[in-house]
């Protein structure tokens with residue numbers, strides 16, 4: 579479908595320690611694709627959130643279920659697929675983490691951050707076979723590095739998982 583893309587695929591066991599592996603691959607692929615440090619960090623965070631969700635919400639840490647991670651390097655950016663083997667979900671029905679009643683919650687910000695950091699985000703559900711999060715970041719991203727700070731301020735003070 580995307581004949582010009584360079585593809586990197588990784589299959590992960592549903593273990594917390596593999597989240598870090600996915601981040602390292604994301605960092606490496608982003609740099610090779612031509613993203614700078616800030617955009618690379620945003621991509622890494624988006625992968626972190628999507629893979630944690632795939633392991634815990636999707637696969638529920640079932641050792642038989644895998645997380646399928648795919649990076650497609652395109653001429654104008656990077657497309658990332660994170661597929662699990664769970665029951666799927668609808669990202670459009672999630673509570674708004676910025677709503678007053680949710681501001682003190684220590685969870686429920688993962689998808690919100692992915693949407694902030696990436697130019698495109700969508701979920702495809704394959705009933706009985708899992709969910710696939712698809713996200714795209716362009717080399718000329720609409721997301722400015724100073725939008726809402728660097729993004730790093732959520733490290734350490736916002737739990738996400």
Ligand SMILES: Nc1ncnc2c1ncn2[C@@H]1O[C@H](COP(=O)(O)OP(=O)(O)O)[C@@H](O)[C@H]1O
Nearest residue numbers: 631632635636666667685686687688689690739
């Ligand atoms: N891969 C997934 N499979 C099933 N449900 C998911 C998946 N990813 C996200 N969700 C659902 O979306 C919700 C919001 O995800 P997120 O914004 O990352 O917040 P959190 O993980 O802290 O709950 C999750 O609580 C879960 O119900």
Ligand SMILES: [Mg+2]
Nearest residue numbers: 631688738739
């Ligand atoms: Mg999450």
